[in-house]
Amino acid sequence: MRLEHVELLHVTLPLVTPFRTSFGTMTSKDTFLLHVVTDEAEGWSEFAADPEPLYCSEFVAGAEIVIRDALLPRITALPEPTTAALAPAMAAVKGHELAKAAVETAMLDAELRGYGMPLATFLGAVRDRVPAGVSVGIKDSLPQLIDDIERYLEEGYLRIKLKIEPGWDVEPVRAVRTRFGDALPLQVDANTAYTLADAAHLRKLDDFGLLLIEEPLAENNLHAHARLQRRLTTPVCLDESLHNAADAASAIAMDACRVVNIKPARVGGYLEARRMHDLATAHGVPVWCGGMLETGIGRAPNLALAALPGFTLPGDTSASRRYFAEDITEPFVLADGHLPVPTGPGIGITPLPDVLARFTTARYALYAASHPR
Template sequence: MQIEQIELFHIRMPLNFNFKTSQASIKWRETIVIKAMDELQNVGYGEVVSFNEPFYTNETLASSKKILINKYIKAVIRKDMDHPFDIHKDLDSSCPMAMSGLENALVDLYARRNKLSIMKLVFNEETNDEIYAGIVLGDLDIKMLLKQIDDYQKEGYTRFKMKIKPADGFEKLKAIRKIYPSIQLLVDANRSYNFNQINEIKKLDKFNLICIEEPLNSKDFLEHQKLQKEIITPICLDESIQTIKDLKSAIAANAFKVLNIKIGRVGGIYYAKQMIDLCRESNIKYWVGSMVESGISKILHVQLASLKDTSIPGDLSSSKRYFKKDIIKPEIIAQNGIIKVPKGYGLGVEIDEVTLSEYTIDYIKIGGE
């Protein structure tokens, strides 16, 4: 396979609501869509899901774009490639979200070229035909949280993730559990607690949470280990785990019990598979998150969440929740809380080129005639 042309679409998609966490608030989602074409005119798509500001990881959309143009794409354009994972042999992952976007486009292209689904190509194991959807609730006031839970329960959703912070996390959970004592509930603190607030975190045990995601604003896995010994609620790690080395260190430290896997965060599906294999070997539960992303990246997470041993319904919901119009056809639909996993080649969906063009604020083509 030879990559003849790569196009970068820097897009700006208006969100249906202002999405708030303890670290940031976003009303527009900017990402970079990568379209790769081979010598036979096959195409594949990937998405770079870094944010404009470094509140999630240090990588920003600007740094992703820069390394793609100046380094990553130059390493693959017009080069013979036996397999898309070959890029990981030759390139560093200093910008994992940029690397993932490029890798995902090449994997989609290669799978379509060989008339395979991505899951058949990468995992070659039995998967589910449908998955349970899950809702992420931003850092909202109690009244709005309760309303959204009620609304989304009526749509069939059964699992809710709530963004919390020390100032009001306990009170919000108390209010939710009073009205909804048995819903599947987990929380994401986005590293907003420090270790000295351990007693505040311990108070959350009473709410029967599936897990607490990223509780500590610390990179010290020994602090996580000490916290996990003190609380009943399983600790889930997300942005603390960006590399295989991070994961091995956290496992060795007994720092957590659950891993949230996001393909962009870890540098591609190549590394996501390695992490899943390591979780399976180490008796760590794993599940699939999302990045407030377009359907190009989210449908790949839907595919990944179809693995039979994922432990929690993912952060995966209908396209319409976030965007008036997505850039894939068909869009992602959660019906009665269930998402059907597409069965076509590659990502299993097509790209709405017209809508992609409407959202594009900058365009770069590398290679081609």
């Protein structure tokens, strides 16, 4: 496989409703797509982070520089830039997992398209559809929260995740349990909003039969999460703290988490995500696929990953309409609480040219081979 062209497309899609978490409120998905062309096929990927480094240290403008100036020169220097060769080539660049994931996914998409192989087949998927959960942001009032959840349940979502923060935690959970009952699969996500000093308060959530509490404490502090888990019956799930399979192994060994959220972009791509899945499954730890408010370009490969056997909890693989009135790909539509796993080669989907043109705010060529085609 020979790399011929790489371009970056900045896109901005308005969200159907603002999405508020403990670290801020989003009103649009503002990111970039990476488009690669090889001598065999083309590939697409989506950078998962945001314009500002609030969820994680990576951000849109920084990732563009890293890809252009640090990652692509190492990849284009390879005699054969196969996906298997990418990780060793990019290893000298410290961190920047989300930028690396964007590069790896686009190249993997192109390589698999050249073989005519779906990503789901390559990863080892065992299902042709996956159960869908929905993430519900922090609201202005409990009635608004209840109304939104009622609508999502009517649409067919099989699991509800509540974003929480100090001052918006026990009462929202109690209100949801009172209105919808104990049978509703329910979990909460703190996005690192608490400290170990809040353990007694977080123990109040044990009364509500939650599936898990996600990343309650500062990221990368496995010791604190292990101490918290000893004081809770609710399983702790780690997200931001796990950057690779080695981190997951350490967290599981320390009992810092009893559930793992695998976000492929956060761990450097789908190859490392599969290693995390295999590791957790070998230790009997359930995993699920988190979301980053992806467009269809990011959602398609997440569905392929979520079809692996160890993904036993519904993920944040919501339908396109959950976030966007119009997606840049053919929309993913919920049916009986599930979304279909793409069956086409590669990630199984490409942008709709006219829609992509409307949402594209800038377009840059990052690399062009000097040899004639």
